[in-house]
Amino acid sequence: MTEYGRGPGSEPWHPEDPQYGDQGWTGHEAQQGQMPYAGDPQQYQQEPQLPYPQQQYAQQPQYVQQPGQYQQGQQGQQSQYPQAQQYPDQYPQAQQYPQQQHPQQHQETYGGQGQVWDTGQVHYAGVPQAADPYAGADPYAQQQTSGYPGETPDLYGTPEAFPPPRPPGRRHLEPEEQWQEEAARTDEPADSFPAGGGGDDGDEGDDGGRGGRRSGRSGGKPKKRSGTACLIAAVVIVGVVGGGGYYGYDYLKAKFGAAEDFAGSGVDEAVDVEIPKGAGLGQMGRILKDAGVVASAQAFVDAAGNNPKGKSIQPGIYPLKKKMSAASVVEVMTDPSKLHVITIAEGMRNATVYAAIDRKLEKPEGTTKDIAFREAKNLGLPAWANNDPKIMDPLEGFLYPMRYDLTKDSTPESLLKQMVKNATDKYTELGVEGKAKELGLENPLQVITVASLVNAEGKNHDDFRKMSEVVYNRLKKTNDVTNRKLQFDSTYNYAKGQNEINFNLTEAKAFVHPYNTHNVTGLPPGPIGNPGLDALTATLNPDHGGWMFFVSVDGNKTTFTKTYEEHLKLVAEFQERQKQKNGG
Template identity: 60%
Template structure:
């Protein structure tokens, strides 16, 4: 460092100084610093050049030359300071140092400085030169490394630094005009800070917008946690959400086959019928028939209470479906479709006649002109869900397709001849009679055996006649179980099996699975007659005499009001 470093505190040599790192100058004594010696800068001292171009060259030790950049270690006694032995020459602009041993001559300075013409250039007078150090009276101590300024500089330049470097000397920012030097305008205080000595202001504090943003984030986080916490507790321990009343706007909801109560509740909630799945499952669990809710399309209303929805869905009559039962006649099916679709009575019957060729009947279906209804036996027994805008022709086509598929699965077309029948249509016809006359499924195989035995050519008991009351009732559109023998013998109609030999021209109803299977696999017990004495159980006999005894029992019961 230079002699000007002997102020209240040392001033480090800036790395951008052109003489920084040059050979050590030993002609002057260092001043003891208030800092420990290991913290003192180990830099070479140098003199400045002043306008009179007087040069001060480095003083070298008489016996040793130090290369450039190598530090010079002084003797311990050279580090003593003798007050009053230094004077500042204001006119010459440099410092005279006295001999610390009182002789007036530095023993290590025997070799006098020599100037060389055209020697070292004046490194402080060029345009890019670093300014010379200031006299001791104009210096300020180096900031403590732990201060905010030093910490800020360690973090690197920021927006505030860039702003400060753009300021001018008049702003007090130590900008381009100030160039890091102190001047009279600042009262002896250094305006600069930072690694390069350029003027910078303390780093700006966080503004209010950032604080507000952080506060909002914290408040939002706390609110979100509270909301989800409340929702969790409400779901676990609170009453499930539920509507009240019977609802408002009508809406059809389909419950698919195999749906659990939870799946039903989700379907209803998505349609806006119930408020929550839990409310529906609880209501269904509390209802006696809640676990027996059938799949299908239900005409419900939006905003219904869960209990009201369950009550409606446990009533089969409330289903928006048409159910074709085993043995059901087409006339009853048409009426049910008209009612469910809110059509004028007779509409579906007219559609069945008009659209007959477009409903998908098999080729072997309508081959007898005496058939009363070509669709009889082809509206297969099942439950059919109705959509809001469904048309009768679409529903009839679906029923025919179901029957056709079932008949193909059973293979009735190939088994007809094995059973002694003329066509697959006669298989369906026999099945329809079995379904109409049998009291229950246990009767069906014996009933099929009765039909086949009466159709045999050697049948001399009934003379090839079936003699079923159900055929007369079908022809008349009735369900009378008390058909008199006289009426049966006098009613001339193709469907009267008392009057005509053999089977009816077509089916007399829509047989179900059990009747069809029994028709394809009869009992073969030789049964020829049957009668239901009590109206609950059917009794079968092989001979006519046995049959007459059962008839007498039946008539006696009827007289006694049984």
């Protein structure tokens, strides 16, 4: 059971409808009660005209009235209606209105159960009820209203009104049944298709004077659907189905079909493609596809998966061609020499860096070196650099080791500036200027010089820390073993522009050069290479083990000693090994 006296089934309603809820539909015409017009409402007992025996409409009177008897034959049964006393003289006009609709609720027995139905119908006192003037009329039709002063207005008689309620048994008609019902009322063929949203034509004489309203619909005859609307609907349906089919086919093709790919090594149109750091194969494939290098990202992913080196592709700039097969692209990108970058290794000399820049930028040999010497003061060196006129290369030690990506706008000067900036920033971060005095050095440049020697002679971080201890111990004024000579082979090789392990020690000692520590005391005028981070940190934090000598007997492991006697034994072992290696 729902609220407001609604029946077993649900019925849509709207809170702004002044007469929402059920209106007393029972499947039969509701018997209308009477109300004295004298202003005293009275509730009464009434028996409806139903085929059920003695169903009672019981209500308790609110005021004491003079009872009157009224008998009416109805379906072979006698009904008693207690009725108020008539007042014809006081309200003479009441007899002109045999029936007037006013909302009133009364109780009735429906289907054996007591329910409340708001019929919306009352009577005025003094109206004889000898015969029902609406017998045989449509029980669900709205009654024609009259212009009696003070009457309740017809709330369903305007175009803006809500549709009148339907009987409980006919609230949820199927569309086809509803069209047939409307067609029967308007004498139209049952197969007419109702057009929605019709307006009220104001024909109050239609359908037995029901105000031109048919089953909650306003307007006249239903409009037929135009052919244009059907055509538009068909086009929309075809478009939706066709679009879905296209995307479905494209999805299946991408999911299960072979990825689109070009053939060959590409056309004669070069393009530089930059792969960012952290990019996966999928992102690489999309970048290559956007650049026109590969036909699809999936083709590149598949080719990289089939190549043993496919997962080792490094970020950087690659010189490629457009419309290359995915396999040929992977071959190029897995070859480090094809990568459009310059990688400066830890300890690399400037001469090697200059040659690499010329080669990568396709410049004549010596171009970058000339710019470095000519524009040294304009490349961003710190103020404490180049403090010795005997320095062989003003930028030595200031081309920071790392990888530098090349673009079409890269020039020797732009690369040198970037390298110097990186080195200067790193030295500032490590606090090189403040550490120089603590380490017993004269200036920050000597810190970089020591780091370059450590990087050139050592092989790993542990070696670097012991190697820096060797340097600091040999530089001490109390060193009477080497007399403050470092005697590093790397300095001799730098002065000679070579990288030889086996050279004549006598010749090395006789070779006079500011950088040859076999001949001169102390540090060379400047760095002999570009130290990496490990060598820098080891220089700033030496081992303090008291090491004075070192030698690599097998060329792999460096052995450190504190005394000269231990060192001589290792040197003899090293020389014997070298003779056996050379077949002597």
